[in-house]
Amino acid sequence: MEDARIIELYWQRDEGAIRETDTKYGAFCQRIAMNILSSFEDCEECVSDTYGRCWDTMPPQRPLSLRAYVGAIVRNLSISRYRAQRAKKRYNGAEVLLSELADCVPAPDSVQRTAEVRELSELISRWLWSLGEESRALFVRRYWNGDSVKSLAQELGMQPNALTKRLLRLREGLRAYLESEGVAV
Amino acid sequence: MRPEERLFDAITGIDEELVESAQTYVFHKKPRTWQRAASLAACLLIVASIGFGILQMASIGGMGGSDSAANSNGAAPESGSDAGVADDSLVGSAGDTTTGDSPDDGGQTAVTSFTATVLEAGDGYLLVEPVEGDAMLATADKIMVSTNDVAVPDGVAEGAVVEITFDGLIRESYPAQISGVTEILLIDG
Known part of the structure; x- marks a missing residue:
């Protein structure tokens, strides 16, 4: 089913939208979640939560690319879950307290942080557009999708070591670009 | 939040178009050294086979080899490598x-x-x-x-x-x- 039709189902509050999203992008979402979490159980929960988030946000959202939209949601949820798991395992007491106290922090701080991340996103996008098509796809597949170096190397027909060096040069390129833009990360 | 975590978050928010195009992009496999060598060997083999085939045809053609007839200027065009015989x-x-x-x-x-x-x-x-x-x-x-x-x-x-x-x-x-x-x-x- 076309993305536009699936989005229309969300807008019509038709639960078939979730089924269609799962059919079309379920495997895509699972791969992203697995790349971040490396846990099938957590991955399943994240993907399930992703559909819930889609249901809650459409409407009012009407994304141009449903794949990018659900991908961003599952990625965000997976990163959040990863952070939560890490907090539990490594910094149990303090992290839980801090996370609870974070709810009390005034809004400006979070607005400022969001703005910074958004600005970074725009800069990264601009930098990516300046790259060749293959380098652009490579960076996105590695750092947005979280695809492994091994699988990408196989797709490219090159040795993983050679790809690692290529990715390093890409990261150095991004750092140089951000520095030239006066952004400290 | 660590700087790399900020970058990780920021990457999530890159242009949808970038994400979409990366999913559909097909990487062009770069042939490895042994593949290049194998391709070269295959090409040489094909060229050699064609050459051998032409020589074989020339030798069984009937007018080649032992023919010693003269051509229109006094010596008949022989098969194979004779000058004057094109595209044999x-x-x-x-x-x-x-x-x-x-x-x-x-x-x-x-x-x-x-x-x-x-x-x-x-x-x-x-x-x-x-x-x-x-x-x-x-x-x-x-x-x-x-x-x-x-x-x-x-x-x-x-x-x-x-x-x-x-x-x-x-x-x-x-x-x-x-x-x-x-x-x-x-x-x-």
């Missing part, structure tokens, strides 16, 4: 098919006859031109006919019209060459 491949016959398959050609060609005017009669060869209306004219306008293995009737000279029967194999050189000539009849002396 074989084409099918175009004349009147008279009998069954030739024993030498594996059934691919048939014994053929055509009528031609003799342009030149030399030692061991005739240079002929198919007459108007003969199907052979569509194949070649000048044909070198080896007469080493066939009797040439008396009176065959420049201007004579002959009927030539051969095994159907035509060597696509210029002039074209035919082999396996079994009979030459004088039609008009």
Whole structure:
């Protein structure tokens, strides 16, 4: 089913939208979640939560690319879950307290942080557009999708070591670009 | 939050178009060294096979090798590497098919006859031109006919019209060459 039709189902509050999203992008979402979490159980929960988030946000959202939209949601949820798991395992007491106290922090701080991340996103996008098509796809597949170096190397027909060096040069390129833009990360 | 975590978050928010195009992008595999070497070897093998095939055809063509007839300037064009023989491949016959398959050609060609005017009669060869209306004219306008293995009737000279029967194999050189000539009849002396 076309993305536009699936989005229309969300807008019509038709639960078939979730089924269609799962059919079309379920495997895509699972791969992203697995790349971040490396846990099938957590991955399943994240993907399930992703559909819930889609249901809650459409409407009012009407994304141009449903794949990018659900991908961003599952990625965000997976990163959040990863952070939560890490907090539990490594910094149990303090992290839980801090996370609870974070709810009390005034809004400006979070607005400022969001703005910074958004600005970074725009800069990264601009930098990516300046790259060749293959380098652009490579960076996105590695750092947005979280695809492994091994699988990408196989797709490219090159040795993983050679790809690692290529990715390093890409990261150095991004750092140089951000520095030239006066952004400290 | 650690700087890399901020970057990780920021990457999530890159343009949707970037994400979409990366999902559909097909990486072009770069051939590895051994693959390049294998490709080169395969190419060389093909070239060698073609060369060998051409030499083989030249050697079994009938007018090659032992032929020593003169050409129109005094030496007949021999098959294979002789100067004056270009594009030495074989084409099918175009004349009147008279009998069954030739024993030498594996059934691919048939014994053929055509009528031609003799342009030149030399030692061991005739240079002929198919007459108007003969199907052979569509194949070649000048044909070198080896007469080493066939009797040439008396009176065959420049201007004579002959009927030539051969095994159907035509060597696509210029002039074209035919082999396996079994009979030459004088039609008009």
